[in-house]
Amino acid sequence: MSRYAYVNGQYLPLSVAGVHVEDRGYQFADGIYEVIAVYQGRLADEEAHLARLDRSLKEIGLAWPVTKRALKHIMRRVIAINLLKNGMLYLQVTRGVSRRDHAFPKADVAPALVVTAKTLKPTSPDVLDKGVAVVTMPDLRWKRCDIKSVALLPNILAKQAAKEKGAYEAWLLDDKGFVTEGSSTNAWIVTAKGEIVTRPLGTPILAGVTRRAILALAKDAKLKLVERAFKPAEALKAKEAFLTSTTSWALPITKIDGKPVGDGKPGPVTLRLRQLYAQALEKGL
Ligand code: PMP
Numbered sequence: 001m002s003r004y005a006y007v008n009g010q011y012l013p014l015s016v017a018g019v020h021v022e023d024r025g026y027q028f029a030d031g032i033y034e035v036i037a038v039y040q041g042r043l044a045d046e047e048a049h050l051a052r053l054d055r056s057l058k059e060i061g062l063a064w065p066v067t068k069r070a071l072k073h074i075m076r077r078v079i080a081i082n083l084l085k086n087g088m089l090y091l092q093v094t095r096g097v098s099r100r101d102h103a104f105p106k107a108d109v110a111p112a113l114v115v116t117a118k119t120l121k122p123t124s125p126d127v128l129d130k131g132v133a134v135v136t137m138p139d140l141r142w143k144r145c146d147i148k149s150v151a152l153l154p155n156i157l158a159k160q161a162a163k164e165k166g167a168y169e170a171w172l173l174d175d176k177g178f179v180t181e182g183s184s185t186n187a188w189i190v191t192a193k194g195e196i197v198t199r200p201l202g203t204p205i206l207a208g209v210t211r212r213a214i215l216a217l218a219k220d221a222k223l224k225l226v227e228r229a230f231k232p233a234e235a236l237k238a239k240e241a242f243l244t245s246t247t248s249w250a251l252p253i254t255k256i257d258g259k260p261v262g263d264g265k266p267g268p269v270t271l272r273l274r275q276l277y278a279q280a281l282e283k284g285l
Pocket of ligand 1: 181182208210211246247
């Protein structure tokens with residue numbers, strides 16, 4: 001199946017779609033992005049993603065490339081022309097094309113918008129049965145991880161290092177040894193007391209849209225929630241650990257740095273949250 005992308009006003013086959021070599025996203029990583037899940041042809045948690053997009057744009061002083069209404073139309077068209085049922089949309093907004101110079105270009109340079117689509121397979125039953133492994137490493141990123149910047153080099157290097165160690169994800173540690181988040185996921189534990197713990201929002205982490213949805217679902221289910229930072233040592237003494245993201249939902253972590261979490265099997269709280277999330281998606285999140 002050929003795939004199509006939206007690039008600055010045009011819908012093009014992926015094989016010919018491209019951006020200018022002087023696009024500031026290409027030259028400086030001067031841009032931001034969003035990943036929105038498509039579930040049974042529908043966008044999941046669209047408003048929350050657009051609110052985060054709006055915030056990221058404001059934080060880097062960039063205008064919306066098209067109106068919100070137009071963007072919603074573009075996203076639906078990209079889903080339709082790709083015959084996308086289950087997968088994700090990738091949206092990228094950069095500070096447009098201009099002669100290479102660090103300072104912002106003049107106001108008449110339009111931001112550039114790219115939207116692509118990808119089909120994703122559901123998480124395999126084997127992964128859900130066994131859970132995934134994470135390895136810890138220093139968080140080498142900048143001090144504004146709350147901005148969904150396309151500058152992902154430290155995240156890429158961390159994910160690759162995790163992969164080379166046979167792990168699914170890297171848990172990044174701040175200067176005091178606390179987990180900030182994963183390279184592309186938010187980090188959680190469930191303590192012996194049954195408290196669900198995740199780091200509070202702030203500049204060291206991305207405000208995950210799935211994190212937000214899981215917190216709301218856990219609250220509705222009257223589960224105990226605490227937003228505070230934790231260290232890997234505490235996670236190893238916890239009953240459960242898990243990660244969240246748009247494409248992973250809530251995924252059990254059963255190994256940290258080669259050592260088992262709890263009894264080494266996916267835990268009931270994680271699996272319940274995953275089920276609640278799946279039900280919410282089904283109903284239309
Ligand atoms: N943290 C980082 C660094 C990420 O890249 C992502 C994925 N976008 C997340 C957390 C999870 O965010 P979300 O639930 O919105 O996918």
